[in-house]
Amino acid sequence: MEFRTRLMTLMSIDSLIVFFSIYMSYFLLSASPMIPMAIIVSSVALFVFHHLFAYYFRLYQRVWSYASIQELSAIFKAVTLTIIVVGLILMVSFQGFFVRTLAITWMLHILLIGASRFSWRIYRDKKLINRDKQKRTLIIGAGNGGMLVVRQLVNSETSELNPIAFVDDSPTKQHLEIMGIPVQGTTKDIHRIVEEAGVEHIVIAIPSLSKDAMNRIFKECSKTEARTQIMPSVEDIMSGRVEVSQIRDVQVEDLLGREPVELDTVKIAGKLTGKTILVTGAGGSIGSEVCRQVCAFQPGKMILLGHGENSIYSIELELRKSFPEIEVITEIADVQDKERMIDVMKKHEPHVIYHAAAHKHVPLMERNPHEAIKNNVVGTKNVAEAADLSGVGSFVMVSTDKAVNPTSVMGASKRITEMIVQYMDTISETKFVAVRFGNVLGSRGSVIPLFKKQIEYGGPVTVTHPEMERYFMTIPEASRLVLQAGAIAEGGETFVLDMGQSVKIVDLAKNLIRLSGFSEDEITIEYSGMRPGEKLFEELLGKNEVHEEQIYPQIYRGKTPPVNIQVVFELVGEFDSMTAEKLRERVLDIAHFRVDRLRHLSVVK
Template sequence: MKYQLRLSLLIVVDSLIVMSSVFIASWMLTENAGMTATATLVSSVTLFFAHHVFAYIFKLYKKVWSYASMQELTGIFLAVTGSVAFLALVQLVTLGVTYNRALAITWMLHILLIGGSRFSWRFIRDYKLSSDRNKKRALIIGAGNGGNLVARQLINSEKSELRPVAFIDDDSNKQGLEVMGVPVLGQLEDIEHVAEHKEVEQIIIAIPSLSKQELNDIFARCAEAKVKTQIMPSVEDIMAGNVTVNEIRDVQVEDLLGREPVELDTDKIGKKLTGKAVMVTGAGGSIGSEVCRQAAAFHPAKLVLVGHGENSIYAIDMELRNQYPNMEIEPVIADVQDQAQMDDVVDKQEPDVIYHAAAHKHVPLMEKNPHEAVKNNVLGTKNVAEAAANHNVGAFVMVSTDKSVNPTSVMGATKRIAEMVVQHMDTVSATKFVAVRFGNVLGSRGSVIPLFKKQIENGGPVTVTDPEMTRYFMTIPEASRLILQAGAIADGGETFVLDMGEPVKIVDLAKNLIRLSGFREDEIDIQYTGMRPGEKLFEELLGEDEVHDEQIYPSIYRGKTPPVNIQVIDDLAEQFEDSQKKELRNEVLDIAHFRVPQLTAVK
């Protein structure tokens, strides 16, 4: 309805209500208590004008009454009370008396009729929405504030494809009650029964404060009901302003396998980054680009994006320029394997801190290409680290992996040797050198999750190497937080490790992804292919000789390593190109395991 027509209709309806309410009030009273004809006429005209003045003051004609709530009801109450109070004052001044009982009845009629005329708009709208049988029947888990918001959004939105038909909540005091007209029909153990009884077509988990374990438990129950399950955003995302509370989305594997978030010491990180020059190698990769995003939030004076792939550097450069138009951002296409180029980049950009995320990380590929693993992971790290030392960079943080602990692969061994390089550089330089280790990163390039998703889209089978293979998992944002935090709390020479909780079986990950994709486990086959070269059944975060018992920061541990004779690594760097593939593989594994007699430096 157009605004002018709507406004005219409301004014006419209000005028009829106002003019008649005084007469009705007078008629309802006895002759002695009622008003004279003159008093009734004066009161009616006065109330007519008073009402429209107060209706204008309290914006009664600017409300969208199809969405009316307590705020709109409050506006009606104030407008009616103000107009009746003004009428009482006019009666006292002009007639010398106030007709209190007539005024009280007038006020009540006013509230009832004005409010009823407005809320009838919402009633009609809600009735039409609730009676729309084309919408899918939804079950909401959680009848608290989150569930209330979700139900309100679904009920009030004409575009919503869902209609809430029931709540599930573990609070026994809510059982049998209704929220937004939707009944609370059971507790968590009743999900499958309620879903079947109410013919539920979709489930929404509406408890934003859930822990990962609690979400896992609830999702497992929803999976038993064989109904598509979605979730409202987490408290962390809502507080960060990334999403609104009503943005319902599919449950992601990151929700089920990610750890509880580690809180950052933003003050310490801010002192290291705010107003400083920050350089990130491998800035176009999944970890490097997220480090750039999180570092940018601390408003460095300059952010230097170093990477070998022009497309990925272009993408993160454009993203950050759009989000931080006033920040100085320097995209640099460069290869960490080029020693002279790295020295030149550090010399020109003058970074205060370097986050070194450039690396080859694919285990089977590096088994077949050990020379490339050494060039990128060992020599690349050595080149950037030496450039940092030569130009007095404040801190150098290397991104490492749990595969560097007791490595069985070329990739893990080269990352272990890179840690040795960083450890040595800390002993001969004023720059603070540290390494950061973590497990598999959910959703990163080359991770198993994109492969599983593609296999599921193709109808299977999903290939798992071994039913007992386990891995630690964390999200890309959390991995990047650990990198930033390590640089902030580093004294130099440490290897930082995140307490990653319990490892996850890869086959369980595959089963979760199958359910999240809307299939039953028996609809998509899982095939076991056997372990690939260089793989281990399980990963470790610290070796037995590296463990410090105490946490130096919540959920962060510091590893210790023996001193290293850098000459052995220098010899590797000079001779590796002449080595045969098998010889080179054995050599890097021997160095990584400290099996070279002259490797350990004399203390």
């Protein structure tokens, strides 16, 4: 209905209600068939002032199919003020207030105006939405989040979900009704309620839910056959990125990890805003997310450096679209080419470098140790020395928990890159730091995409060992740590995130199977045996590196062990001539300080 037609319809209805209310009130209280002048004047005054106050309180602009307490409040104010003004007119003109007549008029006025408006919502709820075809839905959480979800589902003509019950752990909400929907128990009763009420769908509507609580609730939900989903975070809703109606499936990221690290935005902004920032490996999982988060701080220039043209092109397009005001420059280059690194640094003169370029796949690097050294060790040395020559302010290198007591070529190569970074900090004006991660959920080569593909193919899901455990973090969280480390760095540190409890890989596989809508009977788990270079348990800090105090919430600083950089430089000069087995033995010896020459350390910092 067009606005003008809608306006005329509502004004006509209101006019009839105004005249009906005043004359009905008079006839209810008076036996006389004659209508006095006071009543005639009252009806005209009611007509005029009702429309004036209706316009002021925007009664004709509201969408009544979504009417709520705010609309009822507007009706009350408009009608009450109209009656008060008419009463004052009667007092002045006729020396009488006609209290009983105006009181009944007020009641009829509110009743009929409210009924005319709320009937739209009643009609819409009852007629336009066929609840019989919707899935019976249990809402977990009867707080603000749950009410937002229910209101959206009830008001949506296209929703496939019909909320029929709440569960909430608050004892004060038990046996109550919220928006006409009963609270039927706590999260411990989920299985019972699903069975008794024929629930087909579950929505977890607690945006502030902790990871532990999410795990506990999801385990209860997974005991049923109902599909489980989760509402978006309040932050995403308020920012406009998503709507309440965009309920999504529970992801493995919702069940793993710990509460996210909060950034010191003031310090980070001081390092990044208006500055030239360079990211190596900018097309990778971590590198691309670092680019996104850096751009949120409005750098003056963003340099994307990477070897793979397709991935660099992809992140370039994304950043140009999301941050059109930032100058985004791409450099297709290989970190193994030292002269090219020097040229890039001199050309752009970056203030901060985030070095994320690396080979990280453990079994592949076991089979190709020379490539691990060329890309990880030589590449880091090249970028670090180029940064020093160009007077870069800060250099932050992405490392890994596999660098602690390494058993693989990849882990040992990253431990050696940490040595290079620590050494460079002692001879350069540039602040050099390293940041250690655990496993990053969803990154390329990680276990999550592998498990998802295996589930997609019908299984089995292969786990190397039933006792294997890993620390996990999300890509955005890993990238936040990189930014925060660069902001608080003094030089030479190795930063480590407090990653909470490690997670068994087999439990991760079971969660993914359940999240995919299968049972362990349908998708089986097979144990394939540990691969070369793998450990059952990862560590975040070696025994000689531990600082017990946090230097920032959830961030630790590792002690810097002594470094003999000479053996590292010798490795760089000699590794091409070594056999794969000899090279593997050599890098592990250096990483563990087992080489005879390391007995007489040339100690620095």
